[in-house]
Every structure is written in C-alpha cells, then in structure tokens.
Amino acid sequence: MTMNSIILIAKVTHSCNLRCRYCFYTKSLNDHFPTTLSKEDLRTILRKTSEYWDKVSLVFHGGEPLLLPLEYFQAIIDFQRQLYEEHGTEFRNSIQTNGTVYTNELCTFLKNADIHIGISLDGTRETHDKNRPFKDSDKHSFDLIIENTYKFKQSGLNPSALVVATKQVVKDARSIYDFYKTHKLDFKINELFSDRTEPDIIPTPTELASFYEKLFDLWFYDTTEPILRIRPFTSMLASFWSTKVGDCTYRSNCSKFMVLETDGSIFSCARFSYNTEFRLGNILYESWPKILSSPVIDRLERRRDNLPVSCRKCEWLEQCWGGCAACALKDKGNLFDKTHWCASRKHIFDHIKNRLIYAMKGAV
Amino acid sequence: MSQLKNNLNSNETTLEFKFDIPNQEVIKKHPALKLALDEKEEAEKRANDFSGERDVCSDLEWGDYSAKS
Numbered sequence: 445m446t447m448n449s450i451i452l453i454a455k456v457t458h459s460c461n462l463r464c465r466y467c468f469y470t471k472s473l474n475d476h477f478p479t480t481l482s483k484e485d486l487r488t489i490l491r492k493t494s495e496y497w498d499k500v501s502l503v504f505h506g507g508e509p510l511l512l513p514l515e516y517f518q519a520i521i522d523f524q525r526q527l528y529e530e531h532g533t534e535f536r537n538s539i540q541t542n543g544t545v546y547t548n549e550l551c552t553f554l555k556n557a558d559i560h561i562g563i564s565l566d567g568t569r570e571t572h573d574k575n576r577p578f579k580d581s582d583k584h585s586f587d588l589i590i591e592n593t594y595k596f597k598q599s600g601l602n603p604s605a606l607v608v609a610t611k612q613v614v615k616d617a618r619s620i621y622d623f624y625k626t627h628k629l630d631f632k633i634n635e636l637f638s639d640r641t642e643p644d645i646i647p648t649p650t651e652l653a654s655f656y657e658k659l660f661d662l663w664f665y666d667t668t669e670p671i672l673r674i675r676p677f678t679s680m681l682a683s684f685w686s687t688k689v690g691d692c693t694y695r696s697n698c699s700k701f702m703v704l705e706t707d708g709s710i711f712s713c714a715r716f717s718y719n720t721e722f723r724l725g726n727i728l729y730e731s732w733p734k735i736l737s738s739p740v741i742d743r744l745e746r747r748r749d750n751l752p753v754s755c756r757k758c759e760w761l762e763q764c765w766g767g768c769a770a771c772a773l774k775d776k777g778n779l780f781d782k783t784h785w786c787a788s789r790k791h792i793f794d795h796i797k798n799r800l801i802y803a804m805k806g807a808v
Numbered sequence: 809m810s811q812l813k814n815n816l817n818s819n820e821t822t823l824e825f826k827f828d829i830p831n832q833e834v835i836k837k838h839p840a841l842k843l844a845l846d847e848k849e850e851a852e853k854r855a856n857d858f859s860g861e862r863d864v865c866s867d868l869e870w871g872d873y874s875a876k877s
Binding site: 663664665666667671673674677678679681682684685686688689800803804806 | 826827828829830833834836837838839840841842843844845847848851852854855
C-alpha cells in the first residue's frame with residue numbers, strides 16, 4: 445500500500461508575549477513576514493495539501509500561537525473534518541506553546557480535538573526565568589507557565605516540555621532531572637545556535653557534554669516510576685538498534701518536515717527562514733510537486749556526502765550526521781560543515797555506548 | 809521525489825557498533841531502555857507504513873520541531 449504523509453509546521457503568527465533572550469526570530473525577521481497566517485490562507489493551503497497528501501500532521505507554531513483567538517483553531521479543525529469527508533485526508537494536530545495562555549474553553553477544545561501540546565519550559569524557576577521574560581513587562585514567566593501546565597494536566601491533557609540547553613540549564617543536571625521528574629513531564633532538550641553574542645546564554649561544548657552525561661546517568665539508573673521520556677536520549681539509545689530513529693538534527697537530511705511561513709512560503713526548517721536562498725517556494729501560488737522539486741532540497745541532501753573528513757571517519761557518523769544543517773551554516777558559515785556541538789555529541793554517544801556495554805554484561 | 813526517496817532509503821546502512829536487544833533482566837535494571845526499544849519499534853512500524861513515493865517524512869513525535877533557539 446502506498447501512502448504519503450507530511451508534517452507541516454505552520455507559523456500561524458509571529459506575535460509573541462515573551463521575549464526569550466535566545467529566540468532567533470529577531471525583529472527584522474519578524475518584520476519580513478506578515479504577522480499572522482490568515483485563516484483563509486491556511487484553509488487554502490490545507491485544501492491544496494489534502495489534495496496531494498494522504499496524511500497531514502499539522503503543528504501550530506509561532507510566535508505564540510495561542511495568542512490567536514480560539515475561533516481560529518476551531519475553524520481550522522472544522523475545515524480539516526470537511527477535507528477528511530471530501531478527500532479522506534487524515535489530520536493530526538499539535539501545538540507548541542509557551543504555556544502562558546490558558547482558559548477552560550481552550551483546554552476543553554484541545555482535549556476534544558485531540559491536539560497534543562508541547563510547552564516551552566526551561567527547567568526550574570531559576571533557570572527558566574533567566575531567559576524567558578514577558579515582552580512588555582519584563583516580568584518572570586515561570587510561575588504562570590507551571591500553573592497552566594498543571595491545569596492542562598488536571599484536565600486530562602498530557603503536555604510535554606521543550607528545554608533549551610542554555611548555560612543556566614546545563615549547570616545542574618540533578619536539579620533539571622528532579623524538576624521534570626517531580627512534575628511528571630517528559631521533555632526534549634534542544635541545542636542552541638552557537639552564534640550568540642551573549643556569553644551568559646550559550647554553554648561550551650564541554651559544559652553541554654557534562655550535562656548530557658550526568659542527566660543520562662540519572663535517567664538510565666532510575667528505576668522509580670514514572671520513567672520519563674527524555675529526548676534525544678531515547679532516540680540516541682534506540683539508534684544502537686535501528687537506523688529509523690533520530691530527531692531531525694541527528695538525521696542525514698532535512699526532510700523530516702516542512703515549515704509554512706505566514707506568507708505561504710515553505711522552508712525545510714524555520715531555522716532557514718532568515719535566508720531566502722533556502723525557500724522552497726510558496727504553497728499559495730505553487731503546487732506541492734513544484735515545491736518538492738526545489739533545488740534547495742538537493743542542496744540540503746548533498747550535505748550527507750560532503751561532511752568534513754572528521755565526520756566521515758567518526759564512529760558516530762550515522763547517528764549524528766554532523767548535527768543540524770542550519771546550525772552548521774550559522775555557526776561555521778558552511779552548510780557542509782559540522783556544528784559547534786560535535787564534542788558534546790561524541791562524548792554522549794561514547795558514554796551511552798559504555799553504559800550499554802556494562803548493562804548488557806549484567807553489571808549495573 | 810524519487811531522489812528524495814532514494815536518499816531516505818540510503819540511510820539503511822549498517823552501524824558499526826550494535827548490541828543485542830536487551831533482555832527483561834537488563835530492562836528491569838534500566839527501565840529507560842524500554843522507552844528506547846518502544847521508540848525503535850514505533851519508528852520502524854511507521855517507516856513501513858509510510859513507504860510511499862512522496863513521503864517527506866515518516867513520523868512525528870512531540871517536540872520534533874525545535875524551539876526558536
């Protein structure tokens with residue numbers, strides 16, 4: 445049976461009520477795109493998408509998507525149901541939010557529409573509040589986010605967390621692990637671009653490696669419920685038994701999803717949105733086959749065969765592939781280079797391999 | 809798109825370092841391994857389900873998409 449599927453990350457708005465110190469959506473980048481992807485344009489795009497793809501995973505992203513009125517999302521979900529009736533297209537939805545917006549109505553809607561939520565939460569109050577203040581007041585956001593996270597959980601939703609590996613976060617693996625364990629939140633760690641001018645935000649590769657190692661051990665030797673799902677550790681471990689696993693920054697190409705910008709532009713990742721060279725096309729005016737035949741895709745795919753010799757000789761090539769292509773371009777100015785985090789990744793893969801050797805021998 | 813598919817399929821390489829699937833005794837000592845093995849199973853199932861010519865992707869997990877960092 446031949447099926448085809450797409451993950452579409454929809455930048456539904458560039459408005460945001462937080463001003464995270466590491467956000468790559470600078471004012472000039474935000475000004476480059478319309479503030480909001482209109483409901484009408486998104487409907488047009490979804491219709492076009494449903495005529496080409498059998499399964500669509502739609503991620504509402506921003507900015508802060510929940511700054512849009514609830515009616516926006518209700519209208520889109522209703523339209524998806526209509527498209528399912530017309531074309532049989534299956535939709536799955538999720539939303540990436542900063543967790544500052546909550547109403548009972550919203551919660552009921554998310555639950556009824558089976559929309560998964562990911563909440564951006566950088567660990568404890570101390571680590572989170574260092575970098576994620578409110579835009580207008582400069583006030584801390586942690587307390588409100590954790591309160592809303594509990595409300596989502598109490599209503600039966602099961603949010604997960606995204607954690608950015610800032611210098612503050614990587615300082616104390618024990619606090620971070622205990623925090624998420626206490627709050628029963630699965631989480632994923634994201635590596636930063638390294639082109640930050642603020643030296644107090646970006647960890648060194650050694651600091652990140654040490655954090656990875658300590659956090660991994662806390663998790664790997666924990667036998668008490670709940671066992672958290674921590675990415676990328678689950679997929680790093682799984683990669684010892686399968687080549688099918690791996691988060692996008694551990695894959696040999698950038699074909700895991702497509703990003704829809706507010707003007708209809710399609711990129712292979714929002715991390716390329718600042719550079720029109722990497723625009724695949726505009727889905728409002730072009731077809732999916734045209735967009736998918738963009739030379740940008742070939743350019744990105746050539747990276748796997750053009751990584752530096754140090755990558756090609758590396759034991760972990762097939763589990764790392766030089767890291768995120770967009771990071772390499774920003775960090776090193778060269779798409780075909782490896783990222784700033786090479787040493788951190790080598791260290792954690794070595795560490796996991798050693799832990800597995802001991803575990804498989806029956807030793808603790 | 810066939811090039812994209814070919815490239816995706818060319819990921820089917822053999823890792824130099826592989827372990828046997830851990831047994832229940834090992835998993836009991838390291839329950840995190842169960843999550844990793846579940847992830848492996850799910851990823852392989854999805855890869856088989858979505859083997860069409862036009863696949864851009866084969867799976868979506870929470871948090872797949874990076875924060876704006």
